[in-house]
Amino acid sequence: MIKVAYYPGCSLSSTAKEYDVSARLVCEDLGIELVEIADWVCCGATTAHITSELTAIALPTKNLIKVEKMELPIITSPCSACFSRLKLADIYLKKDEEIKNSITELIGEEYKGGVEVLHLSRVIIERYGLDNLKQKIKKELKGLKIACYYGCLLTRPKEVCDYDKIEDPEFLDNLVKTLGAEPIKWYYKTECCGAAFSLTKKDIVLKLTGDVLKDAKDAGADLVIVGCPLCHSNLDARQPEIMKKYNLDLNIPILYFTQLIGLSLGYNHLDLMFDKHFINPKNILVSKGIL
Numbered sequence: 387m388i389k390v391a392y393y394p395g396c397s398l399s400s401t402a403k404e405y406d407v408s409a410r411l412v413c414e415d416l417g418i419e420l421v422e423i424a425d426w427v428c429c430g431a432t433t434a435h436i437t438s439e440l441t442a443i444a445l446p447t448k449n450l451i452k453v454e455k456m457e458l459p460i461i462t463s464p465c466s467a468c469f470s471r472l473k474l475a476d477i478y479l480k481k482d483e484e485i486k487n488s489i490t491e492l493i494g495e496e497y498k499g500g501v502e503v504l505h506l507s508r509v510i511i512e513r514y515g516l517d518n519l520k521q522k523i524k525k526e527l528k529g530l531k532i533a534c535y536y537g538c539l540l541t542r543p544k545e546v547c548d549y550d551k552i553e554d555p556e557f558l559d560n561l562v563k564t565l566g567a568e569p570i571k572w573y574y575k576t577e578c579c580g581a582a583f584s585l586t587k588k589d590i591v592l593k594l595t596g597d598v599l600k601d602a603k604d605a606g607a608d609l610v611i612v613g614c615p616l617c618h619s620n621l622d623a624r625q626p627e628i629m630k631k632y633n634l635d636l637n638i639p640i641l642y643f644t645q646l647i648g649l650s651l652g653y654n655h656l657d658l659m660f661d662k663h664f665i666n667p668k669n670i671l672v673s674k675g676i677l
Contacts, residue, residue, distance in 0.1 A: 388513055390460040390504075391453040392420035395468035396428055397615035402465070404659035405615060408644040409464045409506060411658075415651050416514055416522060420462070423452050431467035433582075443485065444492050446475035451493075453501045460513075464506040464644065466539040466614040473503040473546045505540065507613050507643060511557050516564045524652035526566030529674045532646070533607035533638075534558035534569050535598065536576050537617045552576070558611060558643060565650045572605035574598045579620040595620045596628040599636050608670050609639040611646050618642065622664045639667030649676060 398406035413420050430445040449472065453461045463469045479486045480499050490496045510519065534555075541547045541555045553576060559569035577598055580591030599621060602610050612618050622640040629636050645658045655661070655668050655677055671677040 387417050387419060388509065389419040389421060389458065390462045390509060391456055391458040391501075392422045393426055393429075393449055393461055393463040393468060393472065394422065395426075395431075395463055395465045397465055397467075402615035402618065402642075404662045405464055405618070405642045405644060408642055408648045408653075408658050411653060412510070412644050412647045412651060413506075416510070416519065418509065418514055421456065421458060423449060423456070423461075426452065429463075429468045429471040431465075431471050440485075440488060440492060442471070443475045443478055444489050446472045447479065447489055447497050448493055448495075450476060450479075450497050450501050450503075451495050454498060459500070460502045460504055460509070462504050462506045462509050464613065464642070466505060466537065467616060469503065469505040470539045470546055476501065476503050477545060505613065507540070507557065507561070510647070511561055516560060519561075519647070520564050523565065523650045525650055525676065527562075527646070527650055527674075527676055528566045530567040530671075530676065531570050531606050531608045532562050532567050533572055533602035533605065533610045534562060534575060535602070535610050535612050535617060535621070537612065537614050538576070538578050538581065540613055541576055558613070561643065562611070562646070565646060567646075570602075570605045570607050572601050572607070574601040579617050581616045581620070584616075584620055584624070591620055592624060592628050592631055595624055596632050596634065599625065599628065599638055600632075600634060603634075603636055603638055607638060608674070609641055609667055611641050611643045613643050625665055637665055639663065639665045639670060641667060 430442045536555050541552045562569040580594040584591045648658045
């Protein structure tokens, strides 16, 4: 049994509810106990770090202190943006005494540095282990060609994501192989989707996301998996608009990596909330004999 503090963050409590649901289902099935942090606060993504450095560090620090009080050694978040903010706060507070003193004074409590920050993918892939996961599989995902989209924050910056190659990461690809599917080779696996510019500079997001989706389609992907609610929103919700604007035939379903694991563990499309997606993956999964 692995027991970790669970930080769902704002997106998983609202627009990315299916990510939260699938994460909890999968972890319960695998024996990973997610203990949600009581009264957690927003981590500050995606705006705090461009308005106030201290606020950007103080917000995630409040959550880190809560975990220390829970006496759990690990905090995990499925959201790559939340993970990045939590990890950066942990790094700054451990290496910069001046920042640490300022944050302690600001929030009235001291973070002692006793928490390890891990993205949920790393908890499952490394701490639980792919060999153990393979033994739990009820349905191999044979015949599926999958584009693993890492985006910006699952591999960068290096001091935060120190466990894989930055330009050509492989941990999600290895996960896909374990589940019996085929990870495709493509060029845009770590390119930016435009992230939070979706509302303020939509044309930039449509171009960046369109390039990502077109490359995945050209490479033969049946679907794309992600580990970030912002990436999912841009790739999924913006896809109909992208197809119309650039006259592209895409219709590529976008799944969270936890939903993909959930499929292999035997959960159905309703359990995993596929009907919440703009591009429903049900048809392609039925055609492959997976649903």
